[in-house]
Amino acid sequence: MSASRPRTIADIQRWRRARARRSWLTRSFRLQVMVLVGVLLAGMLLAQGTYLNHRKAEIISDQMGERALAVAKSVASIPALIESFSDENPAATIQPIAERIRLRTGARYVVVGNTQGMRYSHPLPERLGLPMVGGDNQRALLHGESYVSEATGSLGEAIRGKTPVFDGEGNILGLVSVGFMLDRIAMDVGRHTSFGWWLVALMIVLGFAGAYLLSRHLKKVILGLEPHEIARLAMEKEAILQSIHEGILAINREGRITLVNQQARRFLGLAATEKAVLGQHIQAVVPNSRLLEVLERGEQQFDQQMWLGDHPVVVNRVPISYEGEIEGAVATFRSRREIVDLSQALSQASRDVDMLRAQAHEFSNKLYTISGLLQLDRIDDALALIHQESERAQAQMNFLMQHVADPVLSGTLLGKLTRARELGVSLEIDEQSSLSQPLTAIGQEVLMSVVGNLLDNACHAALQGASDEPQVRLFFTDLGEQLLIEVEDNGPGVPEKDIEHIFREGYSTKPGKHRGIGLALVVRLCREHGGAVTLEESELGGACFIVVLDRSLCRATAGFS
Structure with a gap:
C-alpha cells in the first residue's frame, strides 16, 4: 500500500475527515472569498507593517547614534575639559564634568580618554585609569575623525559616538566616547513601534470583517450558488439552448446581441461561430426582429408571424427585467412550415380515418342489403x-x-x-x-x-x-x-x-x-x-x-x- 494511503481504521477515519474538510473548504465559495481576501489583506498589512516598523527602528537607532555623537562633540569642546589634559590628575576635573553631562543627556556612559586610551572618566569610578574597551578608537585618535560605531564595551553592547579632543593648535589630546546601550534602544524601538503593530492587527481584523461582508454580499448576488453549481448550470443551459428545436435570440439594454443558439443561426443564415454575432447590434443582424420595441415598451408579444430570411416563423418576444428595470429582451421562434407540416400530417391521418370509416360504412350498408335480399330469397x-x-x-x-x-x-x-x-x-x-x-x-x-x-x-x-x-x-x-x-x-x-x-x-x-x-x-x-x-x-x-x-x-x- 502506498505511504499516502491510510493503513488502519483510525487512519481511514482521519483520512475521511481530512478529505471532508478539504471538500467543504473547496466547495464553500463564501469561505473561499473570505479566506482569500482576508489572507491577502493580512499579508499586505503585515509586509507593510514590517517594513515601516523596521524602517522606524533604523531611524531611531540612527537618531540615537547621532545624539551620542552630538553629545560627544559637545563634551570635547568644553574648554575646562581641554585644559585639564595638562593637569597632573585630569580625572579630577574631567570625571565630574562627564558625569554631569551623562545624567543630563541620559547616556549610559560618557568616557574621556587620552591618546593611549586610558580613561579619565567612567560611570564606575573604580574603572578610571583603565584602558578603554571596544577597539574602535583608532579613527578618532589617529585620523581625528568623528563617527558613530557599534561595539561591545565594558558595560555591554552599545551605540557609541566618538570624537577627538583637540587643543588650541589642533593637536589630538584624547577622545570622548558617549554610549547608549542597545537593549535600551531596543526598548525605545519597541515602545515606538508597538502602536504600529496594534494598528496593523486592528486593520487585519477589519479586513477579515470586510472580507466576511464581501463574501456574504457575493453569495447573495449569485443566489446562494457555489461556483461548481454555477458552472454546471451554465453548461446545462448551453446544452439546452443548443439542443432545443426553437431558435433563441437575446439582446441587452443597448440592443446588442448577447445570446444566439444553433437553431437561430440556422434560421438567420448566420456564421457557424457564435462569436461572429455576439456584440453586434440587432438592427444590423435582424432588422425586422422588433426586439427594440419590446425594450422600449416592456410589452410581451406572443405568436407573432414574421419572415426570417426565407423562413416563415412564429415568434414570441418578452422583456428581461431585474428589480423593475428592463435589462434586455429575448425572442424565441419556431418554423411555421413545421407547424403546417404537422397540421397537414394530422389532417392526412384524419382523412385516412374518415376514408376507412366511409369504406366500412359503405360496405356495411351493402352487406346489410345483400343479407336482406338473401333473407327474402x-x-x-x-x-x-x-x-x-x-x-x-x-x-x-x-x-x-x-x-x-x-x-x-x-x-x-x-x-x-x-x-x-x-x-x-x-x-x-x-x-x-x-x-x-x-x-x-x-x-x-x-x-x-x-x-x-x-x-x-x-x-x-x-x-x-x-x-x-x-x-x-x-x-x-x-x-x-x-x-x-x-x-x-x-x-x-x-x-x-x-x-x-x-x-x-x-x-x-x-x-x-x-x-x-x-x-x-x-x-x-x-x-x-x-x-x-x-x-x-x-x-x-x-x-x-x-x-x-x-x-x-x-x-x-x-x-x-
Whole structure:
C-alpha cells in the first residue's frame, strides 16, 4: 500500500475527515472569498507593517547614534575639559564634568580618554585609569575623525559616538566616547513601534470583517450558488439552448446581441461561430426582429408571424427585467412550415380515418342489403348487386393499374373515390389521365399532399354549389417535361375578391378554426419542386386548379402499358 494511503481504521477515519474538510473548504465559495481576501489583506498589512516598523527602528537607532555623537562633540569642546589634559590628575576635573553631562543627556556612559586610551572618566569610578574597551578608537585618535560605531564595551553592547579632543593648535589630546546601550534602544524601538503593530492587527481584523461582508454580499448576488453549481448550470443551459428545436435570440439594454443558439443561426443564415454575432447590434443582424420595441415598451408579444430570411416563423418576444428595470429582451421562434407540416400530417391521418370509416360504412350498408335480399330469397338480385359492386371496383382497380404506375398514388386515388361516394360527390378521373413512371419517395409525399388537398377542397366546394349532383373531375399526366394536375368542380367557384388571398396561409372561405392550410401547402410544395399553381374557371361551372410540378419527382424507369 502506498505511504499516502491510510493503513488502519483510525487512519481511514482521519483520512475521511481530512478529505471532508478539504471538500467543504473547496466547495464553500463564501469561505473561499473570505479566506482569500482576508489572507491577502493580512499579508499586505503585515509586509507593510514590517517594513515601516523596521524602517522606524533604523531611524531611531540612527537618531540615537547621532545624539551620542552630538553629545560627544559637545563634551570635547568644553574648554575646562581641554585644559585639564595638562593637569597632573585630569580625572579630577574631567570625571565630574562627564558625569554631569551623562545624567543630563541620559547616556549610559560618557568616557574621556587620552591618546593611549586610558580613561579619565567612567560611570564606575573604580574603572578610571583603565584602558578603554571596544577597539574602535583608532579613527578618532589617529585620523581625528568623528563617527558613530557599534561595539561591545565594558558595560555591554552599545551605540557609541566618538570624537577627538583637540587643543588650541589642533593637536589630538584624547577622545570622548558617549554610549547608549542597545537593549535600551531596543526598548525605545519597541515602545515606538508597538502602536504600529496594534494598528496593523486592528486593520487585519477589519479586513477579515470586510472580507466576511464581501463574501456574504457575493453569495447573495449569485443566489446562494457555489461556483461548481454555477458552472454546471451554465453548461446545462448551453446544452439546452443548443439542443432545443426553437431558435433563441437575446439582446441587452443597448440592443446588442448577447445570446444566439444553433437553431437561430440556422434560421438567420448566420456564421457557424457564435462569436461572429455576439456584440453586434440587432438592427444590423435582424432588422425586422422588433426586439427594440419590446425594450422600449416592456410589452410581451406572443405568436407573432414574421419572415426570417426565407423562413416563415412564429415568434414570441418578452422583456428581461431585474428589480423593475428592463435589462434586455429575448425572442424565441419556431418554423411555421413545421407547424403546417404537422397540421397537414394530422389532417392526412384524419382523412385516412374518415376514408376507412366511409369504406366500412359503405360496405356495411351493402352487406346489410345483400343479407336482406338473401333473407327474402331473392338470390338473383343479391348476386346482381354483388356483380355490380365487383365490376365497379374492378373497373376502378383496372383503370388505376393501367394508367397509374405508382402504387402509393393509386391507393390515394382509390381512397378519395371511396370518400367522395360517402360524401355524395361524383368524383371522375379523366380517361386520358396517366402516370407512366413511378414516383420517387419525395414525389409520393408531394403528390399525396397536392392531390389530396385539391380533391378535398373540390369535394367541399361541389357540396356548397347549387347543383343537385356535386361533381369533381381529376386529370393528371406526366407527358412532356412536367407533371400536370387539374382538379375542377361544379361548386360556386372562388369569388373575385378572394382570388388574391386564396393561396395565403391562414386564409380560408370555410368557417371554423385551423383553416387556410391546404392550398398554402400546395403552393409551397410547388415552389420547392419547380412548379406553380394557377386558378381558372372550370368547364363544370366552379373552380379549376392547375398544378405544374417538375418531372424529377418521377423515377427514371422504363414505361409501362
